[in-house]
Amino acid sequence: MSHRRTPSRSLLIVGCMIAGSAAIAFAHDDPAVPARGALAQAQPGTPATAPAAQSAVFDTVQIRTQPVAGGIYVLFGRGGNIGVSVGDDGAFLIDDQFAPLTDKIKAAVTALTDKPIRFLLNTHYHGDHVGGNENLGRQWVPIVAQDNVRKRLAFDQYNPTTGRTTAALAPAGRPVITFRDTITFHMNGDSVIVFHVAPAHTDGDAIVHFTRANVVHMGDCFFNGRYPVIDVNAGGSIDGMIAAEDVALRFMNDSTRVIPGHGPLGDKAALKAARDMLAGIRDRIRPMVKAKKTADEVVLARPTADWDAKASADTATAARFVRVVYAGMTPPAPPAKR
Numbered sequence: 001m002s003h004r005r006t007p008s009r010s011l012l013i014v015g016c017m018i019a020g021s022a023a024i025a026f027a028h029d030d031p032a033v034p035a036r037g038a039l040a041q042a043q044p045g046t047p048a049t050a051p052a053a054q055s056a057v058f059d060t061v062q063i064r065t066q067p068v069a070g071g072i073y074v075l076f077g078r079g080g081n082i083g084v085s086v087g088d089d090g091a092f093l094i095d096d097q098f099a100p101l102t103d104k105i106k107a108a109v110t111a112l113t114d115k116p117i118r119f120l121l122n123t124h125y126h127g128d129h130v131g132g133n134e135n136l137g138r139q140w141v142p143i144v145a146q147d148n149v150r151k152r153l154a155f156d157q158y159n160p161t162t163g164r165t166t167a168a169l170a171p172a173g174r175p176v177i178t179f180r181d182t183i184t185f186h187m188n189g190d191s192v193i194v195f196h197v198a199p200a201h202t203d204g205d206a207i208v209h210f211t212r213a214n215v216v217h218m219g220d221c222f223f224n225g226r227y228p229v230i231d232v233n234a235g236g237s238i239d240g241m242i243a244a245e246d247v248a249l250r251f252m253n254d255s256t257r258v259i260p261g262h263g264p265l266g267d268k269a270a271l272k273a274a275r276d277m278l279a280g281i282r283d284r285i286r287p288m289v290k291a292k293k294t295a296d297e298v299v300l301a302r303p304t305a306d307w308d309a310k311a312s313a314d315t316a317t318a319a320r321f322v323r324v325v326y327a328g329m330t331p332p333a334p335p336a337k338r
C-alpha cells in the first residue's frame with residue numbers, strides 16, 4: 001500500500017489572518033452550536049453568545065457508540081466524529097469534539113475499556129475536533145497532530161469567509177508530538193498509519209489508517225452524505241478534498257470501514273460517491289470562474305442542483321457551499337495601492 005505524501009505548505013497566511021481579528025468565536029463545522037467565548041459571533045454583526053447558552057446546548061448531547069471493526073469504535077455526539085481504538089495497550093482517541101463534552105466522552109471510552117487514554121490524535125485544528133484538548137492535555141494525555149495543527153492552535157484563527165474566529169488553545173491543549181508527513185502508532189495489535197495529505201479541508205489534515213482492522217478515519221476530508229465544509233482560508237480547496245479522497249480510495253477495498261468527519265459510518269463506495277460529487281460540482285463551477293462570473297452569478301446558476309437532494313442541502317446550504325468552492329478557486333484581490 002502506498003500513502004502518498006506531499007510536503008506541507010508554509011503558514012505564511014497566518015500572520016495576516018490574525019491581524020485585524022477582533023471577535024473571538026469558535027470556527028467549527030456545526031453552525032447549530034454556539035461559538036465558544038463571550039465574544040463569540042456566528043455571523044458578523046450578530047450578538048455574542050453567552051456561556052450559559054453554550055452549555056445548555058451540550059447538556060442534552062448524548063454520546064452514541066457504534067462498533068466499527070477490530071476493537072475500533074466511532075462515537076457520535078456533537079461535532080466531529082470520534083474514533084476510538086481499545087485493546088491491551090489502552091485507548092487511542094481520534095478527535096474530542098467540544099470541551100463541555102469531555103466527561104461524557106471519557107465515560108463512553110470507559111464503557112469500552114478500563115484502560116487509560118494513551119494518545120489523542122487531532123485530525124485537524126477545527127474547534128469541533130479539538131475542543132476537549134485542554135481538558136485531556138491537563139490530564140496528561142499526549143496530543144498528536146500534524147505540524148500545522150499545532151501552529152494554528154497557538155494563535156486565534158480568523159476566517160473571513162464565515163466571520164468566525166477559532167480561539168487559540170492554552171498550551172495544555174496543543175499537540176506535544178507533531179509530524180510533517182506521517183507517524184505510525186503500534187497499539188492494540190494494529191499498525192496505525194497516520195498521514196498528512198496536501199491541503200484539502202485545511203493545511204493540517206491527517207487521515208488515520210488502521211491497517212490490520214481495515215478501518216480509516218478520514219477526519220473532515222470526508223463528509224458522508226452532505227456537502228463538506230472547506231476551510232479555504234486555511235489552505236483548503238475542493239481540488240485538495242478530491243485529491244485527499246483519491247489518495248485514501250487507492251488503499252481501500254470493498255470491506256474497508258470508513259469513519260467520516262461528519263455523517264454516518266461509511267465505506268469505500270460512500271467515499272467514492274462523495275468524491276465523484278465533488279468532482280462533478282467542481283467541473284460545473286470552474287468554467288464559470290474562468291469566464292469571470294461573480295460569486296452571485298455562480299450561485300444563481302445553481303451548479304449543485306443535481307446533487308442537492310442527495311446531500312440533503314436546502315437552497316441556503318447549497319449557496320453557502322458554492323460560495324466556498326468559488327472562494328477557493330479565486331485568489332483574493334491584491335491590496336489597494338496607496
Ligand SMILES: [Zn+2]
Binds near residue numbers: 201220
Ligand atoms: Zn473541520
